[in-house]
Amino acid sequence: MYSIRRHGPPAPPTAALVVCGVLAAVAGADDHGEGSLTPSPPDPTVADRAEATYDIVFTGTWTTTATPGGLPATAHFSPLIGAVHNDSVVFLESGEMASAGVESMAELGRTGTLRQEINAAGTDAQSVLAGLGNLGPEETETLAATVLSTEHPRVTLVTMIAPSPDWFVGVSGLSLLDAAGDWRPSATLSLYPWDAGSENGTEFSLNNPPTNPQGVIASIRGEGKFSDERMAALSLSLKSVTTGNGGPEVATPIDPQSLAVGDRPTIPLAAAFHDPAGRTLAFSAVSLEPEVAAVSVTGDSLRLSTAAPGKTTILVTASEPEGAAATFPFAVDVAGAHRVWLFPPASDAPRREGFVRVVNRSSVAGTVSIRA
Numbered sequence: 001m002y003s004i005r006r007h008g009p010p011a012p013p014t015a016a017l018v019v020c021g022v023l024a025a026v027a028g029a030d031d032h033g034e035g036s037l038t039p040s041p042p043d044p045t046v047a048d049r050a051e052a053t054y055d056i057v058f059t060g061t062w063t064t065t066a067t068p069g070g071l072p073a074t075a076h077f078s079p080l081i082g083a084v085h086n087d088s089v090v091f092l093e094s095g096e097m098a099s100a101g102v103e104s105m106a107e108l109g110r111t112g113t114l115r116q117e118i119n120a121a122g123t124d125a126q127s128v129l130a131g132l133g134n135l136g137p138e139e140t141e142t143l144a145a146t147v148l149s150t151e152h153p154r155v156t157l158v159t160m161i162a163p164s165p166d167w168f169v170g171v172s173g174l175s176l177l178d179a180a181g182d183w184r185p186s187a188t189l190s191l192y193p194w195d196a197g198s199e200n201g202t203e204f205s206l207n208n209p210p211t212n213p214q215g216v217i218a219s220i221r222g223e224g225k226f227s228d229e230r231m232a233a234l235s236l237s238l239k240s241v242t243t244g245n246g247g248p249e250v251a252t253p254i255d256p257q258s259l260a261v262g263d264r265p266t267i268p269l270a271a272a273f274h275d276p277a278g279r280t281l282a283f284s285a286v287s288l289e290p291e292v293a294a295v296s297v298t299g300d301s302l303r304l305s306t307a308a309p310g311k312t313t314i315l316v317t318a319s320e321p322e323g324a325a326a327t328f329p330f331a332v333d334v335a336g337a338h339r340v341w342l343f344p345p346a347s348d349a350p351r352r353e354g355f356v357r358v359v360n361r362s363s364v365a366g367t368v369s370i371r372a
């Protein structure tokens with residue numbers, strides 16, 4: 001028989017403590033890919049408890065590109081079901097037998113048994129994730145403001161490819177903390193088809209004979225009905241991080257900024273945060289790519305200083321005097337030409353000539369001086 005597998009006691013904490021609340025610079029990697037039913041490595045030890053909210057967006061990409069033989073007339077994805085949890089529990093895994101809950105999800109699109117298994121995980125699971133209903137082959141559903149924590153930084157989320165014998169897509173034990181204990185600003189994954197190993201059949205049909213003895217969960221990407229293309233996409237984007245209890249909260253995050261090289265906008269921060277106790281907050285900010293745009297904070301005013309085309313993420317933090325803090329990221333996209341230095345260096349022996357073009361974007365006269 002199968003069961004929800006539990007890992008042994010957690011490894012002793014490593015000597016190095018990891019500062020949490022700062023976010024990793026890694027963004028947008030499709031690093032889980034086909035292995036999305038292989039849980040992430042063990043969670044890092046994090047010094048201070050923090051909560052992070054993510055928007056989790058599931059998008060069906062089931063077209064004849066994914067199933068070249070066509071889609072069944074009633075093609076859909078069953079209601080999303082999953083959990084936010086820690087690394088002590090695994091609800092499903094490639095190469096392992098499906099639990100009764102995973103079997104019921106994969107064969108019939110039902111969520112009740114898997115929900116019971118998640119509840120039975122006790123404190124290892126922080127919350128159940130559930131969609132609102134069936135989704136069309138190319139439909140999108142957002143699980144907005146999903147709360148993760150340093151103790152529960154993992155997401156498991158699955159949905160049946162329906163109708164089918166026991167086929168599904170999903171992720172298992174995907175950690176949103178990186179190895180250093182920093183929250184990932186975003187993650188984008190392609191979801192490929194899996195066979196739960198519990199029911200026979202090669203057509204898009206229900207009620208086939210059970211697989212006896214039960215097999216294991218296995219990839220069927222590129223097999224049978226499926227091409228090598230993804231069936232769905234999952235994107236997870238960080239919205240805010242809070243540390244400490246009863247501290248400041250994110251009220252109104254700053255919108256993504258599209259800027260040109262040389263822009264230096266000033267952005268007020270007072271409305272971006274809310275402190276339940278009404279304390280005076282101290283603001284700070286860092287740029288993950290300071291060569292694209294640097295950031296400075298004076299009082300409750302944030303100043304961006306763009307320097308080169310590219311993209312960066314700005315992390316804005318508000319702290320109250322006892323140290324509780326809230327952080328959110330916003331994206332900055334800088335367009336414009338690269339600065340090109342056309343003056344040859346003094347060490348350049350051949351006599352080459354250089355030139356510089358000066359563009360004054362403001363209405364105020366300025367001075368340009370060149371020293372050679």
Ligand SMILES: [Ca+2]
Binds near residue numbers: 166201
């Ligand atoms: Ca099967």
